[in-house]
Amino acid sequence: MVSSAIKPPETFFHSKLFRGLGNDELALLAGICQRRRLPTGEQLFRQYSPAQHVYVVVSGTLMIERLSRSGRRQVIAFAYPGDYIGFTNTDDYEYSVVCLREAELQTFPRRDFLQLVDRFPTLKTNARQIGGNVLAQTLDQLFALGQKKAHERLCFLLAQIGRRQCGTQTTDIELIMSRQDIADYLGLTIETVSRAFARLKTMGIIEIISAHRIHVLDRSVLEELASVH
């Protein structure tokens, strides 16, 4: 069977991970790739379990979280289509991943995937870049938690979701996660998150269509609050 006989799924081309790869390389990746459907509420994997797979989100939304023994939780990130999960360098996952909205994932056995990364310089570059982005985004979050006030942290989240959610710069934001999830992401309580929403509304920056739908009225101010301080 010639490699070009396997047509890689279309979504391959939309992912940074596969940018610049030749057809042969894509075909090999397609060969070790499986699809997985994950219903809302299900766990993809659990913290401390062996890191056996690497994932690319095709559709849906997931939440990356870390739990302490006492049950306190820190949400690390929300994963949207095109995002990567499990690009960890450790043998065990550092976090749990749970599905917020029915998701479809490309799954690659980690061992096989790393072998291909070794063989294809372009893939290696891409994978490195992704790993770097994960750290960069975590450092941004660290900055937000260390330096910002409640409503600024919320802007940080809204700006982030606005960027991630679909390509075009939309002013309409859908919040798939609960207030508790947002609170645990930003290091706040649900009440403070709620008040932060109210504050942004009275500041004229957002409009609250419903609890899970926000309309951004002034993107520049939002970005301003989200970033510099």
Added chain:
Amino acid sequence: MVSSAIKPPETFFHSKLFRGLGNDELALLAGICQRRRLPTGEQLFRQYSPAQHVYVVVSGTLMIERLSRSGRRQVIAFAYPGDYIGFTNTDDYEYSVVCLREAELQTFPRRDFLQLVDRFPTLKTNARQIGGNVLAQTLDQLFALGQKKAHERLCFLLAQIGRRQCGTQTTDIELIMSRQDIADYLGLTIETVSRAFARLKTMGIIEIISAHRIHVLDRSVLEELASVH
């Protein structure tokens, strides 16, 4: 010239990075390794500058920090002997590094180093593990900033330094960094840091020998406050 003719410096053997490597491999690493002395207060490299080197701390202490345009600062980490700096996946450094106490470093040109990483599986495993540890430690800090009170965050730092600083479990901690550095690391102000010290003292957990020297009286409580919550 046979490879064994180049004797790798002794410190090579003390670093996780070089664990399990053969003499030939060590010799090649020694070939691209240079020593660099960095005086107190000097910068090792600046945020956004191209990532040209990878470093291993041999002696001294350094501080990894990130600055926003408005001048606000987030301290990311403190680096002690045996720690690694610049194991970034991005082409530019995400942070600045400044020397807190006269340091000696092993420096490797990043390009050459990555080539050797590709050639030596053991080295690759080690490097991956180090990268993973960096992320894990950042996630711990994220958790601390998101979930903990001032005196708990301070315990987090003290426990961390206690672990890093020399091998044996010492109860004597030297704080090389200033109160401002600690504050910017923990996302607090210097006054709150000072009060947190006072609180831990009245709780009977530490003894304050001087501003930069702490004696740990109850390590178990310290660790407890540092971790679980």
Added chain:
DNA sequence: CGGGGTATTGAGACAAATCAACCTTGGTGG
């Protein structure tokens, strides 16, 4: 023995957590 930078302590202002009540919404069964 000053003197300047650094750290501590105190008082008041402010932000966020906590506790409690109320409101919204979406689903269910009468």
Added chain:
DNA sequence: CCACCAAGGTTGATTTGTCTCAATACCCCG
């Protein structure tokens, strides 16, 4: 179709924790 219920979200009152501003203490160095 509507009343009811439960879960999630909002709002209010109070407490707690941290920041801010100001004064004072400490210590290292000349």
